[in-house]
Amino acid sequence: MRGLRVSYGGVPALAGVDLTVAHGQTVAVVGESGSGKTTLARAVLGLLPASARVLGGSVGFGGRNLLDLGERGMRAVRGRSISLVPQDPTAALNPVVPVGAQVAEVLRVHGLASGRDARRRAVELLEVAGLPDAGARARQYPHELSGGMRQRVLIAAALAGGPELIVADEPTSALDPTVQRQVLDHLTELTRSSGTALVLITHDLGIAAERAEHVVVMAGGSVVEEGPPARVLDAPDHPVTRQLVADAPSLHSTRLRPSAATDEVLLDVRGLTKVFTGSRFGARRRRTTAVEDVAFTVARGETLALVGESGAGKSTVARLLVRLEDATAGRVLFDGADLAALRGAELRRFRRRVQLVFQDPFTCLDPRYTAFDLIAEPLRAFGLDASRARVHELAEQVALPVDLLARRPGELSGGQCQRVAIARAVAPGPDLLVCDEPASSLDISVQAQVLRLLVDLQASLGLSIVFISHDLAVVRQVADRVAVLQGGRVVETGPTDQVFAAPRHPHTRALLSAVPHTPRREPA
Secondary structure: OEEEEEEEOOEEEEEEEOOOOOOOOEEEEEEOOOOOHHHHHHHHHOOOOOOEEEEEEEOEEOOEEHHHOHHHHHHHHEOOOEEEEOOOHHHHOOOOOOHHHHHHHHHHHOOOOOHHHHHHHHHHHHHHOOOOOHHHHOOOOHHHOOHHHHHHHHHHHHHOOOOOEEEEEOOOOOOOHHHHHHHHHHHHHHHHHHOOEEEEEOOOHHHHHHHOOEEEEEEOOEEEEEEOHHHHOOOOOOHHHHHHHHHOOOOOOOOOOOOOOOOOEEEEEEEEEEEEEEEEEOOEEEEEEEEEEEEEEEEOOOEEEEEEOOOOOHHHHHHHHOOOOOOOEEEEEEOOEEHHHOOHHHHHHHHHHEEEEOOOHHHHOOOOOOHHHHHHHHHHHOOOOOOHHHHHHHHHHOOOOHHHOOOOHHHOOHHHHHHHHHHHHHOOOOOEEEEEOOOOOOOHHHHHHHHHHHHHHHHHHOOEEEEEOOOHHHHHHHOOEEEEEEOOEEEEEEEHHHHHHOOOOHHHHHHHHOOOOOOOOOOO
């Protein structure tokens, strides 16, 4: 890539970017949200949106300038010579086609396999990408898989054509540490054995430090620093790089704020079990036990982290806690009341006292509403003060500039959208927040801001938090206690410091050992 310049509506997104990737080399591209990382990835694949304009530069690959090929020429390149692992599997997968068929489609389109051979090869690729029980999963639809499982489907599709270059845009942000290591190990082995090159766009500096031969730091559409990981991350020169390293969480991080937990139990979960009944095979329906005999408590002012592999049941537990799903067995007691027995006005009062913060704010915010209306909506729904002054107060509480309230979600960054989602959640005055991966899709600096925001809100509002995450370094910063899930069961629980320092269960030890080493440095 030489001197690439791209703008959106006259606003520069890439300002003369140079990037060189050798055969078999892994190059990590890091930077804050809005620095131009995704625009760079789209430019390589010829997937820039219609609003983008290439103002100059070239993207050379195999002796050709990809910018001159046009859409027809790029179709022969995409998926075969260059493949993409996108960040958002929900947007990238067809919801009405089984995932195995979507992987097989890559093989058929490029004439690599057909019919039964394509289906067999698709299952093999899903196994390589780390999808458990790949034969059965291949027949399932995207909505029947967890977020991490869907991400592995995208990785399998990217590997299908045997490409010379893989552009991976945050390919492991939704994966737990053990699966993350498996996937990255496979990508690393692919580059070594076949000469496949990898451009790894990531906000995880630990991954960049461990996996890349060359690190490129972007800010404001430009490359501000690059070089070997040992130099760029361990001894950064540029202020942007120094701040990224300082904000990066690690297993050695300290808690962002002292615990505010009391001895009073707010949430008491006993023997929680959830069995899903899926598609019919023959005369019987497939039954999947997502959660089995889960038990834990959460005190007032306490943060309990639920951690575990993708598919361990974390998100199912979250939905059961807020009664978006009904339990097959067991009980959830909130402030002494059994959730299963709540009806009418009692259930509505419960909805006000327990709020959910989702992983992806873009999918839970109505794109037609302004940020002001999104924050005011729960206030109106519960008959509370929805005045301009109150909405402005909530925006200020989550450090969202008031002048952004007139914008819609599509006009906000990921971090700004997550602040809107958090403002909505705290607006009714809840006692408990259930946070399902609230910062995993955010870059390091924005992630650090959101985590500080959550612990500050907990201290000022007296909130209890159930914090669901696969990122153990983040958990170390926010949680008082940890419950580790495996296969839908709690295998270990205890104070965060104790579990991290002396894990008892082999699965906990495996999760901790798989966390990439993150360089630490104080901000300049």
